[in-house]
Every structure is written in structure tokens, then in C-alpha cells.
Amino acid sequence: MTPPAALADIVLPVASCFERESLKIGFEISAEAQSHVQLRQAIVAPPSEVRSDTDVVLGLAARAFSPDAWMHVATESPSSNGGRGLSVAHVHDRDGTMLATSIQETLMVHPDARA
Secondary structure (H helix, E strand, O other): OOHHHHOOOOOOOEOOOOOOOEEEEOOOOOOHHHHOEEEEOOOOOOOOOOEOHHHHHHHHHHHHOOOOOEEEEEEEEEEEEOOEEEEEEEEEEOOOOEEEEEEEEEEOOOHHHOO
């Protein structure tokens, strides 16, 4: 467990951005690159007990709020560098009020290094 995870009240088994397929929309390198979309395929298979961050956030929201109370989940990955990454998800109700936030830190280790 990483030092920041050790400070958390709850640690959930969430797949990293390298363990699931996703879309990256917009790139900060130029104005033209903001209109690009990139399919990011999974690089490694996730451990069997993990779920995607969206599955976890939607599961928590369904337990905490009426299914009619929320409508939108916005996710972003503000940082990914040097084998570490950060994902943030915000759950909003129909009026746009934020109901919950999920923050995930990931640490990537090459599969050969796990042994």
C-alpha cells in the first residue's frame, strides 16, 4: 500500500488506467490537439478482485443515494507520470450539485517485477 493510501479511511480495489480500456479526449500540447480523441487499450490485465473506477463510483452512489438522485459522473486523470497516476471522479445530481468525489492513486509495476 502506498503512503497516501495508508492515510485513507477506505481503500477500494480499483483498476488503474493501464488495466482498462478508456478514451482520452483532448491533449494539452496545442490548441489543435484539444480536438483529438485517443483510444487507450489496457496494457496489463487487472487483478481479479479489482473493478473500474466508474463501476466503484456508480456502485457507491447507488447505495448512498436514490438512483433518481444522480445523473452524471465526470472522470479525469490530472496526473500520470513515472509509473504513478491519479484519477478523479465526481458524481453530480440532476441539478448539477456534486454528491460524491472519488480519488484513485495508481502505482504501475511491470508484471515481471511482481515476482
